[in-house]
Amino acid sequence: MNNKMFKSAVLSTLAMTASSWSTVVSSETFDNTQWNSVLEQANGQTVYFHAWGGSQEINRYLQWAGKELKDQYGVNFNHVKVTDIAETGSRLLAEKAAGKHDGGSVDMVWINGENFKSMKDNALLYGPFVSNLPNWQYVDKSLPVDSDFSEPTEGLEAPWGVGQLVFIHDKQTLNNPPMSYMEMLNYAKAFPNKLSYPKPPEFHGTSFLKSLLIDLTKNDPALAKPVSDADFQGVTKPLWDYLDEFHKVAWRGGKQFPAGTAETIQLLDDGQIDLAITFNPNAVYSAQANGNLSDTTTAYAMNSGALSNIHFLAIPWNANAKAGALVAINFLLSPEAQSRKGDISIWGDPSVLNKQYLTGSAAKTQQFKSVAEPHPSWQSALEQEWLKRYGS
Incomplete structure (x- = not known):
């Protein structure tokens, strides 16, 4: 099979997987076969993650996450440091205007609020996908994880932390x-x-x-x-x-x-x-x-x-490495990654998981009146x- 045919087959398989995921299923009934297919496609992919780069602690945490994703899943994880994620939104709008509906330059974004609403309103996001992630089962559903600045998330972004x-x-x-x-x-x-x-x-x-x-x-x-x-x-x-x-x-x-x-x-x-x-x-x-x-x-x-508010992770509609992005987001929602992210000596970002799944100082962080x-x-x-x- 030549490269063009192979790429077409991979995209076709991923499209079928995404289509079957459009039916919301509970965390107890997600299809292992579908997730295994995503893992296979993700192996060897490079994920370009657009996220704020103004914190040494966060940047070091993402370097650790990148090493784990490479070691555990064969996913290359590149943190593209931005000062304002609205710049990424403008890039995605330009790609859509140019008809670039696949092979996009952005695979994952760290967003919430106005940037999410803008991307959602302009149909720049892939999904829904969130409730079918294996690690969705650990998320604290008492948090407002299905709403972003009063805007329904509709499964288009996964909660990552509490700010x-x-x-x-x-x-x-x-x-x-x-x-x-x-x-x-x-x-x-x-x-x-x-x-x-x-x-x-x-x-x-x-x-x-x-x-x-x-x-x-x-x-x-x-x-x-x-x-x-x-x-x-x-x-x-x-x-x-x-x-x-x-x-x-x-x-x-x-x-x-x-x-x-x-x-x-x-x-x-x-x-x-x-x-x-x-x-x-x-x-x-x-x-x-x-x-x-x-x-x-x-x-x-x-x-x-x-x-x-809660901050979220999302995947652009035209991402080149959708499978890799799904694996990366699922990993970042794991008890291992959330416990490290919540460690007050590393990042200290309050977790979106139920505390029973967290270890160390991440399980003890306090929040102020909201x-x-x-x-x-x-x-x-x-x-x-x-x-x-x-x-x-």
């Missing part, structure tokens, strides 16, 4: 941190040049804007609905009024902002700012273990709670308005 927006401070230099956003503003005025946040549209910066808006508006009901011009101006006015005041006394006079969470942690460690920001409550432990923060640092959430994300349409509107007001 919460929290702050890190050093107890030696700041024993009594601000417990509300109004206290944060007062602290910034009392101690100018000591607080900041990442520059939107960087993920953590935009998350800060959303959390602040929810708090200032007492979670206005409009935030749970698609944004409208009529709602946006009135609902967001308290946010811009707050930031106008905050920036005057923020780090570097609000004229410059950290590039992301890693820079806020570095600035905290250098003593330039008093609060770092992260979407992982356990990030402080891995940063301490790697010598990036002192042992006197700790994470906390505002009294009102922490903006919370504050739900607004409708994903608010994200882009907030970013555009922020850039118009403060981006120059």
Whole structure:
């Protein structure tokens, strides 16, 4: 059989497997024959995984995962580091516009929120596939694993971890941190040049804007609905009024902002700012273990709670290595991989599995009171308005 015929046969087999998987089955009744076929096709494939690359801890974890996938399944796993997954969404849209419906350049993506909705709305995702993964049986179904920023996932993305927006401070230099956003503003005025946040549209910066808006508006009901011009101006006015005041006394006079969470942690460690920001409550432990923060640092959430969501893994509709991506996602949902990911000395990302399947510190991580994300349409509107007001 020549290469062209072999490739056609493999794609045909995978298409039949995917078609048969479209019927949702329970974790107890998944077809071993189908999964064995996926494993055979995955062996030797190269998976290009587009994911944020701004954390040394996460990058090292993915290097470990890549070695395990190679050793256990013969899958080559390449982490393509991106600063904003929206860039990957634009690439996929361009491939679709060009009629590239197979052999795509992206095999897996780390997404949630607005990026998921955009990819879903533009039919850029493969599936449904999630409930047929062998390791789906370990997932904690009490978590909102079937909804992403209020958007139904419909089996198009697999839950990977739980994120919460929290702050890190050093107890030696700041024993009594601000417990509300109004206290944060007062602290910034009392101690100018000591607080900041990442520059939107960087993920953590935009998350800060959303959390602040929810708090200032007492979670206005409009935030749970698609944004409208009529709602946006009135609902967001308290946010811009707050930031106008905050920036005057923020780090570097609000004229410059950290590039992301890693820079806020570095600035905290250098003593330039008093609060770092992260979407992982356990990030402080891995940063301490790697010598990036002192042992006197700790994470906390505002009294009102922490903006919370689940982050997911998905496969583009035209992925070149669909079988390899399925195997990679299934592995990343295994108790072994989730326990390592949740280890506070490695990454510390809270797991989506039932705790009975986890080992070590991953089984003991605590979560803060949860504050739900607004409708994903608010994200882009907030970013555009922020850039118009403060981006120059």
